[in-house]
Amino acid sequence: MKMNFARILGYTALRYADNEALVNVERERRYTFGELHRVTNQIANMMRERLNLRRGDTWMCLVENDNMSLLHAWTALKGEAGAVYTNFRDSLEEHCWQLDFIKPKVVFIENTLLERYFDLLTQRGITVVCMDPPAAPRAGLLDFWDLVEGCSDANPDVESDALTDVLVYRFTGGTTGKSKCAQYTIDNWMAMRDASYFENEQYFGEATRNLHMAPISHASGFSILSTFFRGGCNVTQNIADLRQWCVNVQTEKITNALLVPTLIYRLLEVKETANYDLSTLTTIFYGGSPMSPAKLKLAQERFGNVFTQIYGATEVLQMVAMLSKADHLTGVETGRLASAGQVGTGIEVKVVDENGQEVAQGQTGEIWVRCRGTIAGYFNNPEGTTGEFDDGFWKSGDLGYLDDGGYLFIVDRKKDMIITGGFNVYAVEVEAALSSHPAVENAAVVGVPHAEWGETVHAEVLVRAGMEVSAEELIEHVKGLLGRFKAPKTICFVEALPLSPVGKVLRRHVREKYWKDQARRIG
Template sequence: MKMNFARILGYTALQYANNEALVNIERQRRYTFRELHLLTNRIANMMRERLNLRRGDAYMCLLENDNMALLHAWTALKGEAGAVYTNFRDSIEEHCWQMDFIKPKVVFIENTLLERYFDLLTQRGITVVCMDPPAPPREGLHNFWDLVADSSEANPDVESDAFNDVLIYRFTGGTTGRSKCAQYTIDNWMAMRDASYFENEQYFSEHTRNLHMAPVSHASGFSILSTFFRGGCNVTQNLPDLRQWSLNVQTEKITNALLVPTLIYRLLEVKEIAGYDLSSLTTIFYGGSPMSPAKLKLAQERFGNVFTQIYGATECLQMVGILSKADHLTGVATGRLASAGQVGTGIEVKIVDEDGNEVPQGQTGEIWVRCRGTIGAYFHNPEGTAAEFSNGFWKSGDLGYLDDGGYLFIVDRKKDMIITGGFNVYAVEVEAALSSHPAVENAAVVGVPHVEWGETVHAEVLVRAGSEVSAEELIEHVKGLLGRFKAPKNISFVEALPLSPVGKVLRRHVREKYWKDQTRRIG
């Protein structure tokens, strides 16, 4: 099926023409729906006419949230070439690997990266476009706004196959290994928009003001189109600063936001935040990793019943599981507060054993997902595609089960299951128990080598500032909650845990320290 996305977007721009559509906090840019539609037309036309980006080409975005917002789906889906969204905060080594893998024709880059990146890019034959006037100018360097200035506001009139033409690429988070490159069609993105409108609880309207502090190149981008097509406003923040976030919520009257659990924990600890008026918040989405039930209770007491958990992945743009606000009120009594919520509308989930056979309801197995938002393959990775996809299902690598109400419980990552003395211990369960202790800010649990048991449960713990606790006390705390065999045998206290750019604990980095010299490895 062919689709002219610029025409689709144009109808919404007519309907909400003078409403505020996009606000970039740091650069203080504000666009109405009409202005944003015409600007993104100009950008899409500039890419085709000035940069000769055509079907089959790719361009990479090394951008902070405000500049990334200009090249997000409302721009990318209007054009022919594929937009490569990478995390601005990734390392230069990771960015270079991504460039060499996908070979972009053009890179759009923040000026702050030019000193380190310009020669690396030009040596690869890549055209470099910076987002602000360069100082000093460099030969071969293009200024984004100079390129856009003379471009037409007319509909780019590009027709793409909604199901087959790849227009956006994103790299997976890499929490369990080398990141892979997911590729998306228009329908993948429209599926994400459509599914959000089908749920019983509605999160997006003309009055929505959606604050993006998490990277819009990744998780936070899931709500961009859902907000836009309902006539709401997307607001971007570049720095992961919770005080600035709180100020932006107050001054911009923010209603919606996405925070990973790690940031919600920190939000509860920053005393100055109590002085800000955050009463406009009606929805805080969280996901990316499970939240400690004990800390969730504290967050609800602080912010009210505004929390909605979403479970999804780079490989599946739709919300696979949704733990609604209503669920958060009844979840303690039903035991479902620990779940990832009910399976989302239009999602096929099946739980399978090691051989791919579906297991009975209530039994733990690997979660497989199939829906419109599921990608068809990884880019240039037939081995990864064959290993992780089957008959349209994506093999999530998560272990879980479905209860009799259709609630999905995530037990752990498949690779993070610890087998000790013949018993299966799930790292996430132990981490939740540790984090429920008032002295613990965060924890990472891994299996470490043991001659007799194969592995033992080990924890690295970050203690909350101003608190004290012994390893023995924490071990007894976990024993009381989970039993003796699931409790850590050893605990190391650390000053920091390795986190991904979006705040996920990188267990593989913790695990690597203990397994690097072993001939038999886990994960």
């Protein structure tokens, strides 16, 4: 099925022509729908005419949210070359691996990265485009806005097959292993937009002002098109600073935002937030883990009943399950606050055993997902594609079950199951028990080698500032909640836990310390 995405977007731009569509806080840029449509047409035409980016080529973004917003789906899907979205905050080593893997023809880069990245990019034969005028000229360095200047703002008139032409690439988070490269079609992106409009609770409308502090190259990008096609405004923030987030909510009259639970907890502890008017907030999306009931109660007292949990993945560009605002009011009593929510409209979920056979309702198995947003596979990785996809289903690697109301409960990552003395212990369950203690800010639970039991449960714990707790007290706390065999046998206190750029604890980094010299390795 052919689609001219610029034409599709053009109708939306006409409908909401004078509405504010995009605000870049740090660079103080503001675009109406008409202006944004025209400038993204210019960018798409510039890529084809001046950078010669054509079908089969790729271009990579090493940029922060405000510049990423100019190169996001509303631009990428107008062109014919593939956009590669990576996280600006990834390490140099990770970026180099990604560059060598996907071999982009052009890289759009923040000026702050030029000193470290320019030579390694040009040595690879990559054209480098900086997003702001450079402080000093460099041979071969191009200026983004110089390139855009004078380009036509007419429809680029590119037709792509909405079901098969790959126009966006994103790297998986890598919390349990080396990143893979997911590839997306126009229909994957449109499926995400459409699915958000199917739910009983509606989150996007003409009055929506959606603040992106999390990277829109990844999780925060799920709501970009949903906001845009309903006439709402996307507002970008580059720096992960909660005080600045409060300033932006107040100043820009923000209605929607995405925060991981850890940041919601920290937001409650920043006393200065009480000085800001955050009353315009109607929806705070969160994901990555459930909220503890005690902390949810505090958050609801502070912000109201505005929370919605989303379960999704890089490989599935839709909301697989959602725990609605209504669910957050009743979830403690029903026990469903610990779930990822009800399976979304148009999503196929099946829970299977080790042989891929569907298990009975309520039984734990691996969660498989199939929908329009599910990608067809990984770029240049047939082994990974074969191993993680089956008949259109993505094998999530998450262990969980469905209850009789269609609520999906995530027990753990498959690779993070600890087998100790014949018992299966799920790390996420122990982490939740530890985090329910008032002195615990965060925790990572892993299996560590044990000569007799194979492995035992171990925790690294980050204690809240100004509080004290002993390992013995925490172990007894978990025993009281989960029982003796699930409680950590050992606990060490740390000053920090390794986190991914989007705030998830990297258990594999914690685990590696304990298994690196072992003949038998887990994970």
